[in-house]
Amino acid sequence: xxxxxxxxxxxxxxxxxxxxxxxxxxxxxxxxxxxxxxxxxxxxxxxxxxxxxxxxxxxxxxxxxxxxxxxxxxxxxxxxxxxxxxxxxxxxxxxxxxxxxxxxxxxxxxxxxxxxxxxxxxxxxxxxxxxxxxxxxxxxxxxxxxxxxxxxxxxxxxxxxxxxxxxxxxxxxxxxxxxxxxxxxxxxxxxxxxxxxxxxxxxxxxxxxxxxxxxxxxxxxxxxxxxxxx
Amino acid sequence: xxxxxxxxxxxxxxxxxxxxxxxxxxxxxxxxx
Numbered sequence: 001x002x003x004x005x006x007x008x009x010x011x012x013x014x015x016x017x018x019x020x021x022x023x024x025x026x027x028x029x030x031x032x033x034x035x036x037x038x039x040x041x042x043x044x045x046x047x048x049x050x051x052x053x054x055x056x057x058x059x060x061x062x063x064x065x066x067x068x069x070x071x072x073x074x075x076x077x078x079x080x081x082x083x084x085x086x087x088x089x090x091x092x093x094x095x096x097x098x099x100x101x102x103x104x105x106x107x108x109x110x111x112x113x114x115x116x117x118x119x120x121x122x123x124x125x126x127x128x129x130x131x132x133x134x135x136x137x138x139x140x141x142x143x144x145x146x147x148x149x150x151x152x153x154x155x156x157x158x159x160x161x162x163x164x165x166x167x168x169x170x171x172x173x174x175x176x177x178x179x180x181x182x183x184x185x186x187x188x189x190x191x192x193x194x195x196x197x198x199x200x201x202x203x204x205x206x207x208x209x210x211x212x213x214x215x216x217x218x219x220x221x222x223x224x225x226x227x228x229x230x
Numbered sequence: 231x232x233x234x235x236x237x238x239x240x241x242x243x244x245x246x247x248x249x250x251x252x253x254x255x256x257x258x259x260x261x262x263x
Contacts, residue, residue, distance in 0.1 A: 044234035220263035
């Protein structure tokens with residue numbers, strides 16, 4: 001595979017990515033300057049506005065992985081495999097943020113960095129499965145075999161998402177239940193709810209922009225790595 | 231109100247570092263190719 005001419009090469013910081021970064025910057029500005037502190041938790045409660053949207057973006061990306069994996073297993077279209085790979089990498093990044101920001105929120109509130117309960121363990125397990133997906137892709141040289149094996153693993157990884165979301169209802173856990181994504185009305189004051197919705201939309205858009213960028217840049221990666229062999 | 235500012239600041243800085251590192255990795259891998 002040859003690199004496209006330099007003037008037509010896809011760029012990381014194109015209009016979509018710049019717009020997504022501006023949306024994230026705007027959301028963070030609102031969180032920092034225009035959203036009140038929660039009385040019982042203080043500033044640590046504001047971790048909520050990046051922790052939960054990161055989880056939502058990871059779930060969205062895993063949904064793309066599952067959908068594109070099924071499409072690949074059905075149609076054997078290389079583009080769906082490439083999109084699944086891109087979404088898996090982005091999901092890994094967002095899950096990493098979830099696993100880092102969670103303990104930083106838990107320490108002052110729960111008085112511990114980590115609790116070995118269902119929600120946290122399943123999220124950590126998802127992180128390992130996504131890492132395994134990416135390692136698997138790097139370990140198989142033959143394109144069709146790599147795409148087929150990783151598609152199966154991608155679908156299995158996405159199956160963890162409903163279990164993670166429902167784990168707070170199914171098991172005894174220290175992790176709080178959803179206060180917005182639940183059947184009844186959100187339990188947040190209007191000002192905080194508005195900030196949460198803005199942050200969620202901004203990070204979901206950022207996730208889409210990252211998947212798009214990764215997908216568009218992939219041919220450039222492969223041209224230097226010697227991949228893309230049939 | 232409890233003083234939990236350091237945890238809040240650490241979470242935002244670390245999240246920024248993770249996102250920034252991923253963007254840098256995309257840029258570097260594309261440039262290397």
